[in-house]
């Protein structure tokens with residue numbers, strides 16, 4: 359059946375039974391592709407029937423849909439003419455793992471970060487109304503994404519606006535890990551209510567059609583409507599803030615989904631449809647381990663085992679060291695915005711449950727709360743992925759840095775992350791953190807240096823940022839690990855012909871480049887810059903004055919990073935006749951592909967650097 363589906367039109371004449379069969383084929387197809395390419399498996403397996411129903415009832419030639427996070431759009435991509443291309447999922451120049459307006463006319467809004475869909479959809483609905491047009495606008499959001507502040511701000515506005523739009527709440531009780539929070543408590547009450555079935559949908563339609571004649575009758579009828587509705591719809595949050603709440607509905611029953619979507623389409627006010635789904639549906643191994651299969655690398659379908667041996671990574675090194683430090687210092691607390699596993703805090707959460715806080719997908723709140731804990735004597739450690747730190751920028755500035763509070767901000771997945779692409783690349787953090795007064799910014803050259811930096815940061819009693827990349831350390835190992843001192847770089851190799859200044863994971867590359875240069879009788883000096891801020895002006899200046907030839911290497915954007923800092927240093931100190939070249943990512947959003955491929959494209963690999971020096 360799947361081979362016959364080239365556009366949503368091909369769904370129109372299918373029976374429910376045929377759609378059920380198609381759902382199974384889609385599951386199998388996604389499983390095959392993700393087991394080869396890696397990707398977001400469990401969320402996509404859980405949303406197959408819902409996506410089929412959406413494309414059956416709505417016509418996205420005119421109607422519009424925004425997918426929250428966007429990691430669950432593989433089914434949507436298959437149904438909208440990208441079935442074959444999906445085989446190139448997350449590969450360089452292949453299909454993206456998230457919606458992209460440039461990829462298809464059926465992708466109406468780019469997503470990747472959580473909790474944006476309701477705002478975007480409301481914007482589209484308001485634009486539609488201002489233009490006097492008529493089509494449906496939908497947002498599909500998970501129960502995890504609903505915990506994000508932006509989603510709640512949008513709900514507040516939608517309910518009040520009375521604008522015609524539909525929010526589909528895909529409730530699988532999971533964020534990446536089990537979902538938490540007060541809203542989750544509310545949803546779990548709703549989950550236990552009687553399921554919406556075709557028969558009570560029909561009843562609700564009838565209630566809405568009770569005619570209203572004359573003023574006195576209005577009140578009676580409205581009262582009657584309300585009391586009947588209460589029998590079916592629990593009076594609660596969503597209705598109170600201006601939505602018509604429909605559900606809960608079984609998200610794996612295509613017939614019931616289609617019925618409820620048909621009702622929603624006819625309502626001219628905001629509607630919220632509560633859909634219950636199972637993450638990983640249809641693949642038992644993922645159903646049992648939805649967190650592990652939220653996002654996965656290539657794996658064996660039979661066993662669920664990873665095809666690549668997962669070595670030690672920076673997140674694990676961070677998590678283990680934090681446990682060691684927390685054993686000695688009871689003021690240390692750890693905060694995560696729904697990323698316990700990804701940031702290496704799983705073991706910490708078990709060891710110190712009272713000092714561990716998973717606060718939902720709410721980076722702003724995580725950092726604001728960290729500031730509160732710090733001002734009252736705790737030492738909060740907050741690991742967040744680089745691209746998600748963007749969410750909490752004002753909290754870093756206004757709540758933490760301005761009050762000079764001792765919060766340790768660990769920037770995981772810094773630099774290019776690879777297959778997740780533009781929304782997830784962590785190339786901007788050095789640039790935006792460097793602007794902020796009071797921040798101390800470091801990046802380790804290897805695992806051991808991350809451990810040392812964490813220990814240093816916890817003792818520093820200042821706001822500190824430590825950035826480190828996804829994955830493991832370089833094979834280039836370092837014997838030397840000087841003590842970390844504020845604002846002090848580390849000279850790894852002395853030389854007289856060229857100064858190589860590198861930071862973070864790029865220090866290893868700098869060393870390799872220096873070794874190769876040595877073969878050509880070029881004597882390079884290599885400095886592990888360590889602190890982007892405060893910069894070790896004295897040491898770096900001395901080196902520049904000696905060689906008058908500098909290259910800088912960093913895994914961040916070219917704007918306002920290490921290269922910029924060194925250029926400023928040269929000008930501010932009036933050092934004349936210096937040749938300088940900076941290796942960094944360009945002022946662009948970096949597409950998906952493997953880290954190695956992207957480094958090559960942007961001339962950050964060893965070979966490109968050497969070619970340009972010679």
Ligand SMILES: Cc1ncc(C[n+]2csc(CCOP(=O)(O)OP(=O)(O)O)c2C)c(N)n1
Pocket residue numbers: 401427429430470471472499500501502503504528530532533534637652695696697719721746749
């Ligand atoms: C701002 C932001 N923080 C964190 C993430 C990482 N992240 C991706 S999906 C996800 C969980 C989403 O849960 P939910 O919305 O319930 O969708 P599900 O995967 O369960 O279908 C998280 C935390 C993100 N994409 N954006």
